[in-house]
Amino acid sequence: MWAEERKENFEPKIIAFICNWCTYAAADLAGVSRIQYLPNVRIIRVMCSGRVDPSFIVRAFLEGADGVLVSGCWPGDCHYVSGNEEAKRRMDFLEKILPMAGVNPKRFKLQWVSASEGKAWAESVDSMVEQVKEAYAEDKKKLEGLKNIPAATA
Amino acid sequence: MKGKMSGSVLIIGGGIAGMAASLDLADMGYKTYIIEKTPSIGGTMSQLDKTFPTLDCAMCTMAPRMVDISRHPNIEIIPYAEVEEVDGDIGNFNVKIRKMMSRVNDNCIGCGSCSEVCPVEVPNEYDERSGLRKAIYSPFPQAVPKRYVIDTEHCIRCYKCVEASEGKNCIDFSIKDEIIELEVGAIIAVPGFDLWDPSLRPELGYGEYPNVLTGIEFERLINASGFTGGEIYRSDNEKTPKKIAFIQCVGSRDVKAGQPYCSRVCCMYAVKQCVLVKDHHPEIDCAVFYMDLRAFGKGQEEFYNRAKDEYGIRFIRGNPGEIYQAGTDLVVRFEDTTASEPKEEKFDMVILANAIKPKNEMLADMLGVELDEDGFVQEQENNPILTSRKGVYVAGVAQAPRDITDTVATSSGAAALAAADLASVRGTQAKEKEFPPEFDVSGQEPRIGVFICHCGTNIASTVNVEEVRDYIKTLPDVVFCDDVMYACAEDSCTRIPEVIKEYKLNRFIVASCTPRTHEPLFRETCQGAGMNPYLFEFANIRENCSWVHHNYPKEATEKAKEIIRASVARARLLEPQQPGKIRVTQRAMVIGGGVSGMEAAYRIARLGFGVVLVEREKELGGLLRRMHHMFPDMDPKEILDEKISKIEGEGKIEVHLETKIEGLSGFVGNFDVKLSDGAETKVGAIVIAAGCDEWKPDIYGYGQKDVYTQLELQELIANDGLKDGETVVMIQCVGSREKESREYCSRVCCSEAIKNALDVRKNYPNSDIYILYRDIRTFAKGAEEMYRDAGLNRIHFIRYDIDVKRPNVDKNNVVHIYDTLLQEDKEIKADKVILSSATVPGEGFEELSKMFVLPLGQDGFFLEAHLKLRPLDFTSDGFFLCGTAQSPKDYMDNMAQAVGVSARVGRLLAKKEMETEAAISVVNEELCIGCGRCTKVCPYGAANLVQRGFGVFKANVNSALCKGCGACAAECPTGAMEARHFNDEELYAVIDSILQEV
């Protein structure tokens, strides 16, 4: 029944860059605790959220990702002291740029998740899926709106 | 000593204390056994949500250490076992151990299929009996070892688990208790603690009302990994409480209850729990009922202030006498001591901070260790780690209540003492892993092998493994692909090297569970076939897929294909990595010749390493020289003489007096230090043991005649400078706990003042003695008892509150104070005014911090790598700290840290060569434009600019310092910085592969 329903709908594909020490641990915990979440996410493990180069996110969008999630340790918890602060700085900047490149900001999210927050990880995936679907609907509407504009005559 | 010495150590207890000690010992080259009563190591800390005062997540910091332990070649965990008998002496103990029948044998791989089918549910001890577990269980998700046990008491013998585990032969009902024997050279006992049963104070309603909980029960309730997933609700009506009361000192500081001592951690964990509640539910009102708020440790007073000011947590000074239930409310009846009237307030949840109790029966009965009257271990020679039995050491709460920071220091201390006993046999039982020579893959086309794991039904019940296998087989460069029942089981692990050889594979992928626990195993397996471990790639299709997408078998199967496809894409690009090797100069420098520095130097020398001890003053001793009598009852002169003669007698310690550090170059293992006396020396490690000073007050009339500090009072008593019958007024917190200047608590002044007051009483029986205080923080062993004694000895305590009115000392030494308990102004004409002046960072701290690029905290003390688990290390490798350099502390706590730091140093110096991280960053100088951005983001100072020509700068990574986080690679604007093993090409390939259209 699930699959049936899903075929009808738009199912976004989300890439998640997550750090080894907190978020990946949380994802493990979600697994061990069998906390269920939507299968739309593909995890890419990096050692620290500070490794995430904004170009990875751009690449993902260019290659057709519907959403990108970056996640690492809560401020102060980073295994490498301050990598998450660097991530925050870079992602804040990226968030400003994305709309200019025509990417709905809802398609991107930065979220801190600690190693004991298995549930938070699951929720953050689910809410990301939700958010990207919203973005999809919004964009679709916009696009339709554009189509309705009579083409300019040369 | 009879018989041969053994180079191994037994650690009894697998909590954080035992874990810390085992890692120190194993790294120093001793075989270490951890025996643990429960099925997993981790102890109480594994139950905690976050830790005070930094709110670090406990599991985040702890889990990597648990995995380290499970993989360490020199550590053997013996879970679910108890000590039966101990014979022998220091150097060679013979220990009999009873392994309890768990009915699960070594074939268990922790898959959990058994637990899933078990029909029995019993209260889970890990959740303080609130959640449920099965009769065959592993106590918590991160448990180490990941081995299930059968709780035979509750097992109903339905044998469903046996069926579920078919073919693995892991469950065996014929297993009986087994006795094993070990020969060890030393024993470290870290039994942890018990908690006092609060139903022994029936008026508080514990056990009667469901919403009266203990602190640890509440901890499980608010823990994100707890049985409610961190949702706070009442067990009777499942509603979120609106008001929570926290009641302190339940059974502690209570002679009648049997615990006259302070439990030392409850004030801070209550504050922490309040803050955590507020973080999730700002609308919940939290009130803490306390007598003295003991926020004495590093960063704690600051945390307490934040709790009050930012979170609006109410702190009510009063001791609740009764709790009763009215409707659904819990009514707390208490006397507000600052208003001296009985009051009642309604709450809907009450948390009791019940006392910590010793759990030392085994120590006393089996090891014959002497206990004190409260049941804690009686320390010897003023050293909290030494017991009355030679070769037996304790750490953590065994000797007295302690928080994690102080526990970890004693653990390292115990490791150091055990290691020193066995220094002559160091390395005799330690193992290094050995592997065949690696084959060369350069220039070869990738030939990839893949194992896809069913994990019994764990993966296969959701993911169609055969379908995935057939798909993966079609991918380019995949030469071999097979599905296996259990990739980590013995049979599969023997097959991996075989297929690598047979198919001439140069990359290998296992698609199964999480790399965080299993990557080391598979890497080693590949190494066994001569493959570089970095050519192994992990695809997680269990935790990240089958386990979390039960309802989506089709999607999960597609997802598994993509996960493995992305792994194949990455594997093609993987390159072998080699850890660097650097030589280590096996000698240490200790800076600061006070008690901590002297002890640290002596202990490092006892481990067999040379030490250079540097002191600015003309003689060793530091502040100790200005003391005449120390709490609880020590003679500083005696201690000083003894320490100096030990240092002289040791022969390995080179002392430089009236000397400062002039310059430093080099890095971990290889420092070159220039001293002001002209000496130049090479050392591998540097310990900052510089001590602190007593603040010279500029308040309360200091400078006037007859106004002294506590240190000056000691001098006065020693020289008979008081007269009998005088009025002596002591003022506490002079310059400490001041938000504007020094927010921290100086930790030692309360005990110091009371001890001095008692000395005055003894020498001048007719004196009038007053102590004006804000909170009495007598948390140390014996201090609370001394405080009680002071009351009996007619020492008057008057409480003041700077938020209400500050005391004042006028020109005639009349002390004006508003007594908040009696609510009246008082004037006392003092003959002597004694100021308990703040402990302040030493003069040299800033200079040292600049020269060594070591951070100072807001409070001006040196900042350790991690307040809880690494209090004796700096983040910069090769640098260590101990004693008051880290924060103010008393003699005992200084001792623990000074002994402890020697183990941290010993770990580093134990080997002539040290391995550095293999997957680090490297620079492509052709692309580098020398902008220096990498140097700014590197948290370890590993990235630097070097001059390559006139005005030409290039980035350079010091492989000894780089930890491989990759922050520099993400920062580099030109792509010159490469994070090895996680480089841009690999990550792009993964992204592209996931998004590839099929």
Ligand code: FES
């Ligand atoms: S390690 Fe998790 S963000 Fe740095």
